[in-house]
Amino acid sequence: MSQLSQHHEAPSSKAISDAMNASDVTKFPGWKDVADLSANTTLCDMDILDDIIIYEGASFHCGVNVYVKFEFPDDEKFPIVSDEFPGSLKGHVEGDNIVIDDISIDTTSFDG
Numbered sequence: 001m002s003q004l005s006q007h008h009e010a011p012s013s014k015a016i017s018d019a020m021n022a023s024d025v026t027k028f029p030g031w032k033d034v035a036d037l038s039a040n041t042t043l044c045d046m047d048i049l050d051d052i053i054i055y056e057g058a059s060f061h062c063g064v065n066v067y068v069k070f071e072f073p074d075d076e077k078f079p080i081v082s083d084e085f086p087g088s089l090k091g092h093v094e095g096d097n098i099v100i101d102d103i104s105i106d107t108t109s110f111d112g
């Protein structure tokens with residue numbers, strides 16, 4: 001969880017990003033969709049699309065970009081491939097903390 005300011009305002013994109021980066025993305029069901037695409041999938045980075053954060057009371061949701069590295073040990077031509085996927089993040093404010101509730105990742109563009 002990431003700390004909010006004492007004003008209890010809607011969290012900034014930086015505060016949401018900090019909470020997202022502090023979360024274990026692999027615990028969310030959406031990670032399984034990405035992890036299943038290769039023998040070894042590594043999360044490299046995630047970005048919040050901060051121009052589209054929707055606040056609804058204490059809850060919020062926004063778009064994200066997810067950057068991953070895939071390893072295909074049986075593929076001699078492309079054993080390691082990097083890719084990017086769109087996704088969405090849902091969370092809420094709980095007291096002085098930002099809680100990430102869910103991260104989903106759209107893997108339909110993958111043609112590996």
